[in-house]
Amino acid sequence: MKSLTTICAGILALLTPTMALPQPLPLDLHTADPTKVGYLDFYWKTEDESVYLALSNNSNPLDFRPINGGKPVVSPTLGTKAVRDVSIVEGVGRDKGKYWLIGTDLDIDTTNWDKATRTGSRAIFIWESRDLIHWTNERLVTVEDETAGMVWAPDAIWDPKAGKYLVHWASRFYAANDPNHTGNPTTTDIIRYAHTSDFKTFTKPQTYIDHETSTIIDLSILRVDDNTFVRFYVSGKVSGPVVEVSRNGLFGDWVTPSGTIQDSTHFEGPYPFWDNVQPGKAYLLCDKVGSVTGLSPWVSTDVTSGTFTPASGGNLGALRHGSVLSVTKQQYDALAALG
Template identity: 30%
Template sequence: MQAYLFVHFKEKRTPDGEQVYFGVSKNGFDWEEVNGGDPVLWSYFGDKGVRDFTITRTKEGKFVILATDLSLSYGMLNQYNHSWAKAARYGSKSLAMWQSNDLVNWSEQKMVQLGDDDFGCVWAPDIIYDKNNNDYVIHWSSSHSSNEYGFKGIYYSRTKDFENFSKAQLLIKKEDSGIIDSAMYEEDGKYYLFLKSEQNPGKIILMKSDSITGPFERIHSFDQSMETVEAGQYEAPTAVRLDDGRWCLFLDFYGCSAEEQGYVPFIADRLANGEFIRSDQSFTFPYGYKHGTILAITIEEYERLKSYKKLPSEY
């Protein structure tokens, strides 16, 4: 039996929202807050705020969190002049990183620069282990000088140790739209890549490849699963394989107030067929929360996180 950890942030207008929060669940549907609903980790470097988390368990058993280095609370007014376009063009080229052996005791925050002067902001990382190459592929969305910082594409870097990183390369782009919020999973030796397409359609799409680095082809049956999902209202896909073998895909719904924002679950028997059924009624979370990643954990790890409490003086 396994449990689940959701690493996320809160879309608040105060700096405490753009920090690292944990939620836990025994079944993947009914979620409980960790640390009394307060942040587990706090960002003190870069923009001093973090969003769009990913977490992985390495083959050695270490946990790694990566996040977008961006604070709208601090920066949207005085640094980016209320402009998402400026944040995308001139935002951080680095990701914030923390590491842990037990999900409770974390290393100090480290800034990992993956973009160079040709990149805009490095957004929304995701990590997948490449068993064929025995390393980890970190992929993210960015604008780039190659198309005059127009439509965003997905780029990637490889690492074996989360200390040394290869030069960024293009993973995939879409000619008629920007693509962001990539999330990749392996099933039966194939790789499935969820993306938010910003236009044509303005929805989540699903791609498939024999290789982690592509080339990718579109799974059109998934488009049919998204037919009733409102365009321009969902982002940040994250998925997890449940105990019974089904996949649960969560999409972040932002077509409401910040306090109400949160994920909507969709269930599929297999990624390969692209057929997902919306399952709102089976899902609960104790507060509004934003863009993150789900990780399968052990019951022992679940119990450890449930009893975790961090004092304000310990940040």
């Protein structure tokens, strides 16, 4: 009898170049990952809208310490030359080992919030890396047409059904006969999305969430498995982040669970991430709104219940709305060596 290896090799040899193998899917992220020893936080500062890094380890995931001597690893040179709401995207399948960093093109010090929603940037900042230290190929990719007033807080997640990355952001739109966007908008702030395979070209954007009478911004999605997802966003209907759960995919039926994010009034920019050690445990970081800004943490051991309680033991300092990536020992050591 031929060995399994020989049989598999024969099958692969019969595949034509046009018959692409299916993209491997990520593991269920709610299980513990023994290959990861820590967490890397990507953030920006109120006084300097560049990208900074902070590390924590498995012993205290929320004890983030700035690295690289407190200096930024990315300083934008395009657009407004300022980036906010940075999000790290990890490559899946054949992209394994590749990372993209995306963010909002906005320098609020040179404008005001009204103008930023009328004549703001319609592009997403994008950088790429293979070692999480050196970021190259800076670009601004325009994702909305001229009727959009802005593109805010982009984030992305692997869409297993599409076999591509689903990139989403918040936009507000104006009438086509109002090119200067001086009149009333035709929509509130809504969530839009497009698919991409390379973060260079994107499909035509479509609307993902529209509450019509209330604003929606700062969407972030946590994958439980290929069918179950938990999403977080900020809505004009309530004073804190919203939690919704779908058990039939990213475009499934989203329902509001019975649990809540406790004591989260006046917080925005929610970002969830899994614990590396304890299965089913996840954290949520949210950014305080108002004169005193900065991240605060929550924790849950049942994310689909929607219940998140304030977490203790963190050192989040002046970190702002960003994202977190679990890292291996090799990555952790290389990042820690930056000082």
